[in-house]
Amino acid sequence: MGFDPEFSRALARQGWVGLTLPKQYGGHDATSFERFVVSEELLAAGAPVSAHWIADRQSAPLILRHGAESQKQRYLPAIAAGEMYFCIGMSEPDSGSDLASVRTRADRQSDGRWRLNGRKVWTTNADRCHAMIALVRTDPASERHAGLSQVIVDLDLPGVTIRPIRDISGHEHFNEVTFDDVILEADALVGTAGEGWAQATSELAFERSGPERFLSALTLFRCLTEAVGRSPDARQAVEIGRLGAWLVALRAMSISVTGQLAGGQDPVWAASCVKDLGTGYEQDTVETAIRLIDSLPETDQARTTRRVLAVTQGMAPSFSLRGGTREILRGILARGLGVR
Amino acid sequence: MRAMFQESVERLFADAVDAETLRLAETGAWSDSLWAQMEALGLPLAAVSEDLGGIGASWTDLFPVIRACGSSAVPAPLPETLVANALLSACGIAPPESGVTVFAAGDAVSVLRGLPWGRQARWLVLHDTTRGRLGLHDMTGAAVEHDVNVAGEPRDAVILASGSLVSDAAFDGPPDTVRLSGALIRSAQIAGALGRLTEMSAQYANERIQFGRPIGKFQAVQQQLALLATQAAAAGAVAEAAFMQARRTPHFATTASAKAVAGEAAGRGAAIAHAVHGALGFTHEHSLHFLTRRLWAWRTEYGSDARWSERLGRLIADAGEDGLWPFITETLKERPQP
Numbered sequence: 175m176g177f178d179p180e181f182s183r184a185l186a187r188q189g190w191v192g193l194t195l196p197k198q199y200g201g202h203d204a205t206s207f208e209r210f211v212v213s214e215e216l217l218a219a220g221a222p223v224s225a226h227w228i229a230d231r232q233s234a235p236l237i238l239r240h241g242a243e244s245q246k247q248r249y250l251p252a253i254a255a256g257e258m259y260f261c262i263g264m265s266e267p268d269s270g271s272d273l274a275s276v277r278t279r280a281d282r283q284s285d286g287r288w289r290l291n292g293r294k295v296w297t298t299n300a301d302r303c304h305a306m307i308a309l310v311r312t313d314p315a316s317e318r319h320a321g322l323s324q325v326i327v328d329l330d331l332p333g334v335t336i337r338p339i340r341d342i343s344g345h346e347h348f349n350e351v352t353f354d355d356v357i358l359e360a361d362a363l364v365g366t367a368g369e370g371w372a373q374a375t376s377e378l379a380f381e382r383s384g385p386e387r388f389l390s391a392l393t394l395f396r397c398l399t400e401a402v403g404r405s406p407d408a409r410q411a412v413e414i415g416r417l418g419a420w421l422v423a424l425r426a427m428s429i430s431v432t433g434q435l436a437g438g439q440d441p442v443w444a445a446s447c448v449k450d451l452g453t454g455y456e457q458d459t460v461e462t463a464i465r466l467i468d469s470l471p472e473t474d475q476a477r478t479t480r481r482v483l484a485v486t487q488g489m490a491p492s493f494s495l496r497g498g499t500r501e502i503l504r505g506i507l508a509r510g511l512g513v514r
Numbered sequence: 515m516r517a518m519f520q521e522s523v524e525r526l527f528a529d530a531v532d533a534e535t536l537r538l539a540e541t542g543a544w545s546d547s548l549w550a551q552m553e554a555l556g557l558p559l560a561a562v563s564e565d566l567g568g569i570g571a572s573w574t575d576l577f578p579v580i581r582a583c584g585s586s587a588v589p590a591p592l593p594e595t596l597v598a599n600a601l602l603s604a605c606g607i608a609p610p611e612s613g614v615t616v617f618a619a620g621d622a623v624s625v626l627r628g629l630p631w632g633r634q635a636r637w638l639v640l641h642d643t644t645r646g647r648l649g650l651h652d653m654t655g656a657a658v659e660h661d662v663n664v665a666g667e668p669r670d671a672v673i674l675a676s677g678s679l680v681s682d683a684a685f686d687g688p689p690d691t692v693r694l695s696g697a698l699i700r701s702a703q704i705a706g707a708l709g710r711l712t713e714m715s716a717q718y719a720n721e722r723i724q725f726g727r728p729i730g731k732f733q734a735v736q737q738q739l740a741l742l743a744t745q746a747a748a749a750g751a752v753a754e755a756a757f758m759q760a761r762r763t764p765h766f767a768t769t770a771s772a773k774a775v776a777g778e779a780a781g782r783g784a785a786i787a788h789a790v791h792g793a794l795g796f797t798h799e800h801s802l803h804f805l806t807r808r809l810w811a812w813r814t815e816y817g818s819d820a821r822w823s824e825r826l827g828r829l830i831a832d833a834g835e836d837g838l839w840p841f842i843t844e845t846l847k848e849r850p851q852p
């Protein structure tokens with residue numbers, strides 16, 4: 175997904191950012207289904223949407239649901255205008271899957287402001303975003319899930335250091351973000367102090383259930399479809415059809431979660447289902463392409479397909495890591511089944 | 515209407531279908547009273563239009579009914595009769611008021627093989643694809659040779675008696691209507707059975723103690739159960755989508771996807787359920803096999819997952835790169851009710 179502020183602003187002028195936000199905050203009062211359609215079409219077209227994506231998908235709904243009026247006025251219209259970008263500050267060097275162990279601290283000072291110290295890591299696009307919603311410990315005496323809160327950190331504040339990290343393909347899209355005595359205003363807290371864990375997990379339902387959870391490999395699928403030609407042999411047809419069938423199923427599941435989110439439910443279980451199956455599907459698309467690659471007639475399309483395969487293959491391991499690993503999601507599913 | 519159907523069939527099946535019923539059914543027993551109760555609820559004629567004596571229910575309304583036939587392994591061809599009567603209704607033929615009705619493709623003089631519940635059927639709806647006609651046949655006097663699928667469900671060979679035709683009409687549905695309709699109902703039955711397998715397996719994992727604790731406390735078992743649950747959820751979602759898209763006849767791409775996904779899920783799900791249940795689940799005494807053997811059977815009936823994937827794949831390849839996404843979104847697009 176490309177990062178292109180100009181594209182994000184143009185999209186916002188079109189009315190396609192902040193769709194579900196209320197009009198009073200610059201949104202469009204649209205339904206979640208309308209947002210689903212727009213998101214899907216953008217991803218299917220391979221549009222460079224990454225600048226505003228996280229803000230639009232999860233930060234804005236979080237602020238709308240839990241934020242103070244002043245926060246809504248400050249951030250939501252800017253998000254809806256495609257001008258303000260957010261990143262997710264959950265993971266830390268020692269807190270990956272075990273997110274409840276986060277150690278970054280925000281200590282309340284006597285003047286009501288917060289003093290932030292600690293380190294976040296793997297933060298996608300932190301180097302190009304305006305703000306982070308960080309999960310931090312606000313009660314120093316607390317352990318695990320209690321005592322966590324979410325704060326909004328404006329990333330140009332003094333004491334914030336952002337260092338890009340290169341990934342296996344040499345790209346720099348995620349970062350390490352260090353906080354050294356960063357002073358946050360009293361109103362940086364989102365929602366209730368101590369409720370950070372519950373807020374963050376319901377935020378993750380937005381992250382885990384959307385169409386980006388199964389469309390990351392669509393470009394590769396499209397290329398393959400073209401590369402096998404109009405009259406594929408039986409093996410090619412089976413493989414292509416299988417990818418199509420599962421894509422239909424994943425869409426049906428994701429749309430159903432969208433319906434639950436729209437109804438104000440917290441479909442953590444169903445969202446985890448979509449993410450586990452969806453990321454497996456994306457990785458399976460790579461496997462399928464590998465199985466088919468030497469059966470493709472040697473055309474320009476075959477060469478394009480090999481390039482797209484290489485790019486997708488370079489991303490594929492991350493599909494089942496980001497947003498919660500496969501094993502962790504299956505743990506959530508098992509808990510929902512009542513065995514944990 | 516959907517909620518009402520769901521509630522009444524779930525209550526009926528909970529009362530009327532238990533392990534003993536299923537064991538007896540496998541020895542060839544047939545329960546007149548179960549069928550009579552389904553008729554009393556108006557189920558066999560539910561999809562028939564009101565002017566032809568039915569309720570005019572949509573396939574969306576009927577999804578929970580057919581799914582429940584799967585989760586309870588109901589030993590009677592309610593899904594088949596629902597489809598057969600709906601096909602008659604679609605060509606303006608008034609369906610028989612009562613009795614088991616099944617459906618097949620072929621002609622009235624050849625042997626019809628693998629006919630579900632042929633021995634029990636009072637009526638047969640036959641799609642003659644070469645002539646583009648749909649006929650209602652009386653099964654009285656038909657020669658029936660018993661056969662069963664891997665789950666022991668009747669799949670008989672039948673030759674109709676001469677003069678069996680009761681009425682017929684032109685039918686403009688697709689030539690593979692029988693296969694598509696069969697794939698539609700089987701995908702919902704598979705989804706139902708997988709849902710029940712998930713519940714049974716989670717429950718068993720909480721009860722069976724090894725190494726001093728319930729096996730469900732072991733992460734390896736938890737991960738397998740989660741996988742089973744996702745397969746069940748996927749089959750359920752895509753089967754329901756296919757029912758939502760079905761009108762007089764099923765929607766090709768959605769139904770093909772449903773059978774392909776449900777078929778694969780059936781294989782994986784049954785394997786996990788057996789793994790979790792250990793040797794106990796491998797006994798005839800335990801009721802797990804009523805579902806797992808049906809999953810194996812239903813997976814191959816009316817086209818295996820590979821067969822449906824291949825057909826789907828040919829259409830997708832023909833649509834090409836720019837046709838792919840519209841092809842996919844078309845499968846869930848809102849379609850007008852007839």
Ligand SMILES: Cc1cc2nc3c(=O)[nH]c(=O)nc-3n(C[C@H](O)[C@H](O)[C@H](O)COP(=O)(O)OP(=O)(O)OC[C@H]3O[C@@H](n4cnc5c(N)ncnc54)[C@H](O)[C@@H]3O)c2cc1C
Nearest residue numbers: 262263264265270271296297298492495496497498499501
């Ligand atoms: C491309 C990319 C972008 C990301 N972007 C962001 C971002 O923007 N913001 C952010 O906060 N984070 C981000 N992340 C981080 C991501 O959320 C974490 O990678 C993820 O939560 C896993 O943590 P970890 O990498 O530390 O792995 P670990 O937690 O160390 O896990 C390593 C392995 O151990 C397994 N494991 C761990 N605990 C258990 C357990 N209890 N039971 C069974 N297995 C277990 C895991 O499943 C995994 O297989 C990103 C990651 C990637 C790869």
